Amino acid sequence: MPHNIVLKKYRIYMEEIIERQEVCVRVVNALKDQEYITGSVKADIDVLYLQIRKMFELMMFASISAHTLTEKLSNKLQKAWNAEDILRTIERINPDFFPKPYLLQKNIASSGKEKEFNTHRIIQTKDTFGTSFLTKEEMKKFYTRDCNDFSHAKRENKYGNLFDQNYHMIKTREVLTKWVALLRNHSVNLGDAILVVDMFNYEGNVQVIYAVVEI
Helix, strand or coil: CCHHHHHHHHHHHHHHHHHHHHHHHHHHHHHHCCCCCCCCHHHHHHHHHHHHHHHHHHHHHHCCCCCCCCHHHHHHHHHCCCHHHHHHHHHHHCCCCCCEEEEEEEEECCCCCEEEEEEEECCCCECCCCCECCCHHHHHHHHHHHHHHCCCCCCCCCCCCHHHHHHHHHHHHHHHHHHHHHHHEEEEECCCEEEEEECCCCCCCCEEEEEEECC
Protein backbone atom coordinates (compact mmCIF):
# COMPACT_ATOMS: atom_id res chain seq x y z
CA MET A 1 0.00 0.00 0.00
CA PRO A 2 1.43 3.48 -0.90
CA HIS A 3 2.93 5.21 2.12
CA ASN A 4 0.92 8.41 1.65
CA ILE A 5 -2.29 6.38 2.03
CA VAL A 6 -0.92 4.59 5.09
CA LEU A 7 0.10 7.90 6.68
CA LYS A 8 -3.35 9.36 6.09
CA LYS A 9 -5.11 6.32 7.56
CA TYR A 10 -2.83 6.29 10.59
CA ARG A 11 -3.37 10.01 11.20
CA ILE A 12 -7.16 9.56 11.13
CA TYR A 13 -6.92 6.83 13.77
CA MET A 14 -4.74 9.03 15.98
CA GLU A 15 -7.08 12.01 15.66
CA GLU A 16 -9.98 9.89 16.86
CA ILE A 17 -7.89 8.66 19.78
CA ILE A 18 -7.28 12.27 20.83
CA GLU A 19 -11.02 12.99 20.69
CA ARG A 20 -11.75 10.03 22.95
CA GLN A 21 -8.93 10.97 25.33
CA GLU A 22 -10.54 14.37 25.78
CA VAL A 23 -13.88 12.73 26.61
CA CYS A 24 -12.17 10.64 29.29
CA VAL A 25 -10.49 13.70 30.80
CA ARG A 26 -13.85 15.48 31.09
CA VAL A 27 -15.48 12.45 32.73
CA VAL A 28 -12.60 11.94 35.20
CA ASN A 29 -12.62 15.62 36.17
CA ALA A 30 -16.38 15.49 36.72
CA LEU A 31 -16.16 12.34 38.86
CA LYS A 32 -13.40 13.93 40.92
CA ASP A 33 -15.83 16.73 41.78
CA GLN A 34 -18.63 14.19 42.35
CA GLU A 35 -20.42 15.44 39.27
CA TYR A 36 -21.64 13.22 36.45
CA ILE A 37 -21.47 13.92 32.73
CA THR A 38 -24.28 11.46 32.00
CA GLY A 39 -26.23 12.07 35.20
CA SER A 40 -25.25 8.63 36.53
CA VAL A 41 -21.99 7.60 38.19
CA LYS A 42 -22.34 4.06 36.81
CA ALA A 43 -22.86 5.32 33.27
CA ASP A 44 -19.85 7.63 33.64
CA ILE A 45 -17.69 4.70 34.73
CA ASP A 46 -18.96 2.76 31.71
CA VAL A 47 -17.99 5.68 29.47
CA LEU A 48 -14.43 5.66 30.82
CA TYR A 49 -13.83 1.96 30.30
CA LEU A 50 -15.55 1.93 26.91
CA GLN A 51 -13.55 4.90 25.60
CA ILE A 52 -10.28 3.38 26.81
CA ARG A 53 -11.18 0.10 25.15
CA LYS A 54 -11.95 1.90 21.90
CA MET A 55 -8.68 3.85 22.07
CA PHE A 56 -6.73 0.63 22.49
CA GLU A 57 -8.57 -0.88 19.53
CA LEU A 58 -8.00 2.20 17.37
CA MET A 59 -4.30 1.94 18.15
CA MET A 60 -4.30 -1.74 17.21
CA PHE A 61 -6.22 -1.14 13.97
CA ALA A 62 -3.84 1.72 13.12
CA SER A 63 -0.91 -0.68 13.51
CA ILE A 64 -2.22 -2.83 10.66
CA SER A 65 -2.89 0.10 8.31
CA ALA A 66 -0.23 -1.10 5.90
CA HIS A 67 -1.36 -4.72 5.88
CA THR A 68 -3.54 -6.23 3.19
CA LEU A 69 -5.72 -8.66 5.11
CA THR A 70 -7.05 -11.90 3.77
CA GLU A 71 -10.83 -12.07 3.53
CA LYS A 72 -10.86 -14.55 6.42
CA LEU A 73 -8.89 -12.26 8.76
CA SER A 74 -10.86 -9.19 7.68
CA ASN A 75 -14.17 -10.90 8.43
CA LYS A 76 -12.84 -12.19 11.73
CA LEU A 77 -11.91 -8.69 12.90
CA GLN A 78 -15.22 -7.21 11.75
CA LYS A 79 -17.22 -9.79 13.70
CA ALA A 80 -14.98 -10.04 16.76
CA TRP A 81 -16.29 -8.61 20.02
CA ASN A 82 -14.23 -10.46 22.62
CA ALA A 83 -11.15 -8.45 23.62
CA GLU A 84 -8.85 -11.47 23.76
CA ASP A 85 -9.92 -12.59 20.28
CA ILE A 86 -9.30 -9.12 18.83
CA LEU A 87 -5.90 -8.87 20.50
CA ARG A 88 -4.90 -12.34 19.36
CA THR A 89 -5.86 -11.56 15.75
CA ILE A 90 -4.01 -8.24 15.74
CA GLU A 91 -0.86 -9.87 17.13
CA ARG A 92 -1.08 -12.52 14.44
CA ILE A 93 -1.15 -9.82 11.75
CA ASN A 94 1.44 -7.51 13.34
CA PRO A 95 3.38 -8.85 16.35
CA ASP A 96 4.94 -5.37 16.76
CA PHE A 97 1.59 -3.56 16.95
CA PHE A 98 2.35 -1.84 20.26
CA PRO A 99 3.86 1.68 19.96
CA LYS A 100 7.29 2.55 21.34
CA PRO A 101 8.10 5.94 22.88
CA TYR A 102 10.49 8.30 21.15
CA LEU A 103 12.07 11.51 22.35
CA LEU A 104 12.03 14.19 19.67
CA GLN A 105 15.03 16.48 19.93
CA LYS A 106 16.37 19.37 17.89
CA ASN A 107 19.97 19.73 16.86
CA ILE A 108 21.19 23.22 17.68
CA ALA A 109 23.85 24.69 15.40
CA SER A 110 26.82 26.55 16.89
CA SER A 111 25.13 29.80 15.91
CA GLY A 112 22.28 28.91 18.23
CA LYS A 113 19.82 28.41 15.40
CA GLU A 114 17.81 25.24 15.05
CA LYS A 115 19.49 23.02 12.52
CA GLU A 116 17.27 19.98 12.09
CA PHE A 117 15.10 17.48 13.91
CA ASN A 118 16.56 14.23 15.11
CA THR A 119 14.71 11.37 16.75
CA HIS A 120 16.08 9.27 19.55
CA ARG A 121 14.51 6.18 21.03
CA ILE A 122 13.70 6.60 24.70
CA ILE A 123 15.48 3.91 26.67
CA GLN A 124 13.94 4.92 30.00
CA THR A 125 10.46 3.94 31.13
CA LYS A 126 9.41 7.54 31.84
CA ASP A 127 8.99 10.73 29.84
CA THR A 128 10.69 14.06 30.53
CA PHE A 129 7.94 14.92 33.03
CA GLY A 130 8.58 11.76 35.05
CA THR A 131 5.41 10.01 33.88
CA SER A 132 5.72 6.27 33.28
CA PHE A 133 4.75 4.94 29.88
CA LEU A 134 1.96 2.40 29.59
CA THR A 135 3.53 -0.98 28.88
CA LYS A 136 2.25 -3.62 26.51
CA GLU A 137 1.59 -5.94 29.44
CA GLU A 138 -0.41 -3.26 31.28
CA MET A 139 -2.42 -2.51 28.16
CA LYS A 140 -3.23 -6.18 27.56
CA LYS A 141 -4.33 -6.72 31.15
CA PHE A 142 -6.48 -3.59 31.31
CA TYR A 143 -7.99 -4.23 27.88
CA THR A 144 -8.88 -7.89 28.35
CA ARG A 145 -9.89 -7.72 32.02
CA ASP A 146 -10.92 -4.27 33.27
CA CYS A 147 -12.44 -2.93 30.05
CA ASN A 148 -14.10 -6.25 29.35
CA ASP A 149 -15.83 -6.19 32.74
CA PHE A 150 -17.68 -3.01 31.82
CA SER A 151 -18.48 -3.78 28.18
CA HIS A 152 -21.55 -5.84 29.08
CA ALA A 153 -24.08 -5.99 31.88
CA LYS A 154 -23.08 -8.34 34.71
CA ARG A 155 -25.17 -10.21 37.24
CA GLU A 156 -22.88 -9.04 40.04
CA ASN A 157 -22.41 -5.36 40.90
CA LYS A 158 -19.11 -4.20 39.40
CA TYR A 159 -19.50 -0.58 40.45
CA GLY A 160 -19.51 -1.00 44.22
CA ASN A 161 -19.88 1.78 46.76
CA LEU A 162 -18.40 5.27 46.69
CA PHE A 163 -14.96 3.92 47.63
CA ASP A 164 -15.03 1.48 44.71
CA GLN A 165 -16.23 4.20 42.35
CA ASN A 166 -13.31 6.39 43.39
CA TYR A 167 -11.03 3.44 42.66
CA HIS A 168 -12.35 3.24 39.10
CA MET A 169 -11.71 6.96 38.64
CA ILE A 170 -8.16 6.71 40.01
CA LYS A 171 -7.35 3.54 38.06
CA THR A 172 -8.60 4.84 34.72
CA ARG A 173 -6.86 8.18 35.29
CA GLU A 174 -3.58 6.35 35.95
CA VAL A 175 -3.93 4.32 32.75
CA LEU A 176 -4.87 7.41 30.74
CA THR A 177 -1.87 9.37 32.06
CA LYS A 178 0.54 6.60 31.06
CA TRP A 179 -1.25 6.15 27.73
CA VAL A 180 -0.99 9.84 26.82
CA ALA A 181 2.70 9.84 27.79
CA LEU A 182 3.33 6.84 25.54
CA LEU A 183 1.53 8.20 22.48
CA ARG A 184 2.76 11.80 22.74
CA ASN A 185 5.84 10.94 20.66
CA HIS A 186 5.86 7.36 19.51
CA SER A 187 7.03 5.05 16.78
CA VAL A 188 5.21 2.06 15.40
CA ASN A 189 6.26 -0.77 13.12
CA LEU A 190 3.67 -1.18 10.37
CA GLY A 191 5.40 -4.11 8.73
CA ASP A 192 7.09 -2.39 5.80
CA ALA A 193 7.63 1.00 7.43
CA ILE A 194 8.33 2.52 10.82
CA LEU A 195 6.38 5.69 11.55
CA VAL A 196 7.52 8.30 14.03
CA VAL A 197 4.52 10.26 15.24
CA ASP A 198 4.09 13.56 17.05
CA MET A 199 0.63 13.42 18.62
CA PHE A 200 0.58 16.91 20.12
CA ASN A 201 2.31 19.39 17.88
CA TYR A 202 1.96 23.13 18.42
CA GLU A 203 -0.99 23.37 16.02
CA GLY A 204 -2.96 20.86 18.06
CA ASN A 205 -3.02 18.38 15.19
CA VAL A 206 -1.62 14.90 14.77
CA GLN A 207 1.56 15.00 12.75
CA VAL A 208 3.32 12.00 11.25
CA ILE A 209 6.92 13.17 11.20
CA TYR A 210 8.26 10.66 8.71
CA ALA A 211 8.20 7.07 7.58
CA VAL A 212 11.30 4.88 7.42
CA VAL A 213 11.01 2.02 4.97
CA GLU A 214 12.54 -1.16 6.31
CA ILE A 215 14.78 -3.07 3.93
